[in-house]
Amino acid sequence: MDQRLGGRSELIRSLLRNKWLYLMILPGVLYVIVYKYIPMYGLIISFKNYKPYNGIWGSEWVGLAHFERLFQSSEFWMLFSNTLILFALQIIVFFPIPIILALMLNEVRFTPFKRTVQTLIYLPHFMSWVIVVSISFVIFTTDGGIINDILESMGLQKINFLLSEGWFRPMYILQVVWREAGWGTIIFLAAIAAVDPQLYEAAKMDGAGRLRQMVSITLPAIRSVIVVLLILKIGDVLELGFEHVYLLLNSTNRQVAEIFDTYVYVAGLKQGQFSYSAAVGFFKGFVGLVLVMGANWLAKKYGEEGIY
Amino acid sequence: MAKRKIALAGAMAAMLLVTACSGGGGNTGNGTSNTGGASTGGANDGGGERPTISIMTPLHLAETPDAKIEEMIEDKLNVDLEIQWIPASTFQDRMTSAFATGSLTDIVNIRLDGANREAIQDGQFWEVGPYLDEYENLSKLQEEVLNNTMVDGKLYALYQGRPLSRQGLIYRADWAENLGLATPQTLDELYEMMKQFTENDPDGNGQDDTVGLADRNDFGSGAFKTVGSWIGMPNEWGMQDGQLRPAFMFPEYKETMDFIKDLRDNGYMNSDFPVTSKTEQQNMLINGEAGTYIGCMCDVQQLYTGASQLNPDAAFDVQNQITTDGEPFTVWSGPGFNHPYLFPKSAVKTEEELKQILAFMDGLMDPEIANLLYWGIEGEHYTIEDGLAVPVADQGKIDREVKPYNTIEVGDPATSGRLAGKYEYAPMQKAQELFDDNANYAVQDPTLTLSSETYTDNKDRLAQIITDATYNYMLGELDEAGFDQAVARWQSEGGDQVIEEFNASYADSQ
Numbered sequence: 166m167d168q169r170l171g172g173r174s175e176l177i178r179s180l181l182r183n184k185w186l187y188l189m190i191l192p193g194v195l196y197v198i199v200y201k202y203i204p205m206y207g208l209i210i211s212f213k214n215y216k217p218y219n220g221i222w223g224s225e226w227v228g229l230a231h232f233e234r235l236f237q238s239s240e241f242w243m244l245f246s247n248t249l250i251l252f253a254l255q256i257i258v259f260f261p262i263p264i265i266l267a268l269m270l271n272e273v274r275f276t277p278f279k280r281t282v283q284t285l286i287y288l289p290h291f292m293s294w295v296i297v298v299s300i301s302f303v304i305f306t307t308d309g310g311i312i313n314d315i316l317e318s319m320g321l322q323k324i325n326f327l328l329s330e331g332w333f334r335p336m337y338i339l340q341v342v343w344r345e346a347g348w349g350t351i352i353f354l355a356a357i358a359a360v361d362p363q364l365y366e367a368a369k370m371d372g373a374g375r376l377r378q379m380v381s382i383t384l385p386a387i388r389s390v391i392v393v394l395l396i397l398k399i400g401d402v403l404e405l406g407f408e409h410v411y412l413l414l415n416s417t418n419r420q421v422a423e424i425f426d427t428y429v430y431v432a433g434l435k436q437g438q439f440s441y442s443a444a445v446g447f448f449k450g451f452v453g454l455v456l457v458m459g460a461n462w463l464a465k466k467y468g469e470e471g472i473y
Numbered sequence: 474m475a476k477r478k479i480a481l482a483g484a485m486a487a488m489l490l491v492t493a494c495s496g497g498g499g500n501t502g503n504g505t506s507n508t509g510g511a512s513t514g515g516a517n518d519g520g521g522e523r524p525t526i527s528i529m530t531p532l533h534l535a536e537t538p539d540a541k542i543e544e545m546i547e548d549k550l551n552v553d554l555e556i557q558w559i560p561a562s563t564f565q566d567r568m569t570s571a572f573a574t575g576s577l578t579d580i581v582n583i584r585l586d587g588a589n590r591e592a593i594q595d596g597q598f599w600e601v602g603p604y605l606d607e608y609e610n611l612s613k614l615q616e617e618v619l620n621n622t623m624v625d626g627k628l629y630a631l632y633q634g635r636p637l638s639r640q641g642l643i644y645r646a647d648w649a650e651n652l653g654l655a656t657p658q659t660l661d662e663l664y665e666m667m668k669q670f671t672e673n674d675p676d677g678n679g680q681d682d683t684v685g686l687a688d689r690n691d692f693g694s695g696a697f698k699t700v701g702s703w704i705g706m707p708n709e710w711g712m713q714d715g716q717l718r719p720a721f722m723f724p725e726y727k728e729t730m731d732f733i734k735d736l737r738d739n740g741y742m743n744s745d746f747p748v749t750s751k752t753e754q755q756n757m758l759i760n761g762e763a764g765t766y767i768g769c770m771c772d773v774q775q776l777y778t779g780a781s782q783l784n785p786d787a788a789f790d791v792q793n794q795i796t797t798d799g800e801p802f803t804v805w806s807g808p809g810f811n812h813p814y815l816f817p818k819s820a821v822k823t824e825e826e827l828k829q830i831l832a833f834m835d836g837l838m839d840p841e842i843a844n845l846l847y848w849g850i851e852g853e854h855y856t857i858e859d860g861l862a863v864p865v866a867d868q869g870k871i872d873r874e875v876k877p878y879n880t881i882e883v884g885d886p887a888t889s890g891r892l893a894g895k896y897e898y899a900p901m902q903k904a905q906e907l908f909d910d911n912a913n914y915a916v917q918d919p920t921l922t923l924s925s926e927t928y929t930d931n932k933d934r935l936a937q938i939i940t941d942a943t944y945n946y947m948l949g950e951l952d953e954a955g956f957d958q959a960v961a962r963w964q965s966e967g968g969d970q971v972i973e974e975f976n977a978s979y980a981d982s983q
Contacts, residue, residue: 217573217574217592218575218592218595218597307744308745329950415690415748416747416943416944417747417941417944431937434570436934437572437573437587439573
């Protein structure tokens with residue numbers, strides 16, 4: 166009894182002692198509560214047959230009917246595999262690129278050149294997907310696009326990049342790399358800058374060349390940053406696809422391009438099937454959670470810190 | 474692309490709304506719109522008993538209009554107006570989300586399909602049929618058009634009139650003249666024109682830089698459906714062996730696909746048309762890259778205005794009647810109205826309020842107000858010549874002060890006594906006359922007033938199967954057997970039920 170009281174007053178004292186810190190964190194906490202937790206209430210509609218005029222509570226419960234419909238629908242596996250393949254492309258093709266770029270930039274000795282390159286590769290990040298997709302439309306179209314003009318002038322066949330199933334994924338990942346790779350280097354460069362220079366000096370004394378230094382010092386030093394970013398990326402990937410994929414989506418590539426996000430948009434907003442699309446979104450969120458937890462578990466297993 | 478961007482931004486916002494906080498609160502619905510009536514100022518303060526009427530309406534221009542006309546209407550009809558202007562490109566999505574969050578206005582302007590139709594059937598909107606006779610102007614609304622808005626035989630909506638069919642051909646008259654081509658009367662002649670526009674250097678610049686047709690990613694308002702109706706394809710649904718069937722089960726649908734496929738294979742049209750936006754399509758005509766355009770003949774004004782700035786010699790003409798194999802001319806018809814106006818019970822609580830609103834709608838059909846809404850202030854925005862309204866030359870002023878109000882018009886010249894327009898640009902004037910001509914040959918969509926629950930629930934998903942297959946066929950990615958497979962898939966995923974339900978509904982209505 167005494168102990169518990171003691172514990173509680175301890176807590177209050179600690180709260181009071183750090184009140185300014187807690188006050189500073191308050192806006193962040195409020196933000197998360199208001200925009201992330203309260204809306205979760207709406208997930209209830211995925212278990213109901215939501216009719217706007219009946220309200221969330223007033224709508225009738227249907228249990229798992231919407232989930233059953235999703236899992237039995239002919240589109241489910243297409244959506245699931247399309248989403249996971251784009252996800253895998255992001256992780257396997259895209260994720261290492263900023264790291265390689267950062268390592269390369271780190272080796273550049275001539276500072277003005279390094280700065281210029283950095284700025285140039287950051288820039289695309291500030292363009293919206295609409296711009297990126299429009300630019301690639303102009304470049305890749307068969308009606309006077311520069312790439313097809315070049316192919317033609319070399320006597321090759323025109324390639325219909327924009328209207329083919331096969332080219333959707335390369336186009337997608339190319340655009341992601343072009344827009345995001347430079348931006349992604351920032352954190353890695355910062356991590357590299359924080360590596361203790363003494364390590365390099367010691368390595369040099371032992372006769373390590375630049376490549377050896379990179380492999381044996383830089384990479385291990387930033388390994389935990391890489392792992393944390395990878396886990397965060399895994400959590401993000403299932404969220405960020407919508408705008409980009411929706412812009413690239415057309416009748417000819419739907420079989421490979423339709424993902425959960427675009428499907429939710431069409432089913433929910435275009436057709437007003439709120440409950441069903443909430444169920445699809447819920448499922449997607451669940452997959453994301455599993456992936457993040459799995460990645461975190463793996464990271465811990467290999468002795469890294471993880472994110473929690 | 475800019476339009477698309479706005480659409481997406483809106484879509485994203487709306488998406489957040491639906492997926493994140495469907496129950497979070499209704500405050501999100503009005504986020505970006507202006508309430509135009511808020512600033513009417515001191516002059517009106519005396520009218521404390523003025524009813525407030527709110528409307529959501531699409532805005533087709535970038536900026537909300539000057540409030541002058543709104544204030545004049547408020548004074549004349551003794552109401553306080555709250556107009557929420559919503560960018561047209563996101564309008565449908567915004568209505569869906571406003572509906573989901575219960576933030577609809579007194580007067581809404583929504584499609585009569587999908588979830589909306591269910592809500593109407595569920596009694597969420599006021600039935601207005603019994604009241605119309607009490608209002609002098611509203612009772613003039615055309616019965617045939619009102620019938621097209623009915624849900625299960627009951628009237629819930631008032632409408633804004635539209636010509637039944639504005640579809641036709643726009644072509645470069647100067648190119649045709651250079652090559653000695655007459656106005657096409659048949660599909661073969663049109664094909665020949667597209668071929669020659671591509672191959673025979675119609676602009677005489679010695680370069681192979683032109684194509685016959687510019688088309689876009691839109692089956693309805695682009696070339697496909699209109700060419701189809703010239704060939705004799707039914708308007709969405711048609712009669713086959715005494716049964717209603719969707720258009721794509723008719724042989725004419727395949728003929729239409731083959732026609733477009735052939736144009737594309739021969740390079741007589743833009744090969745990227747499934748991903749070409751309306752802006753890009755129009756630019757091809759404006760820049761002198763393409764010589765024909767199939768869609769709303771009203772676009773001739775815009776095409777000419779753009780093209781004449783780059784090339785003063787550019788000349789356009791319009792043509793509606795194009796026939797195939799000596800068959801009589803037909804063209805598909807719209808329902809004769811634009812977005813219908815409905816009155817949600819969530820906003821309009823009592824019958825008394827409904828009557829106030831109907832009185833206001835009745836007032837909007839008064840010839841004086843109707844002209845004000847459509848043409849602006851006489852002497853300032855238009856003049857009258859031979860009983861026709863002639864807009865002033867300053868298009869910018871009209872866009873800023875008048876144009877956006879066009880979207881809240883009730884009825885049309887035939888019913889409200891609003892002045893018809895006179896256009897200085899002769900092909901545009903001709904287009905107006907051809908709209909009237911089209912009306913004599915228009916083919917209606919027979920399912921417009923029929924009900925099918927399966928269709929209501931799955932319309933877009935089912936349509937997508939066919940849209941995808943049609944594009945893939947025209948691009949040569951799918952052969953006839955593949956297309957038939959898609960049709961079979963459509964049937965098995967609910968299409969057969971839709972056919973059955975529409976036929977049952979049709980039998981009931983006879």
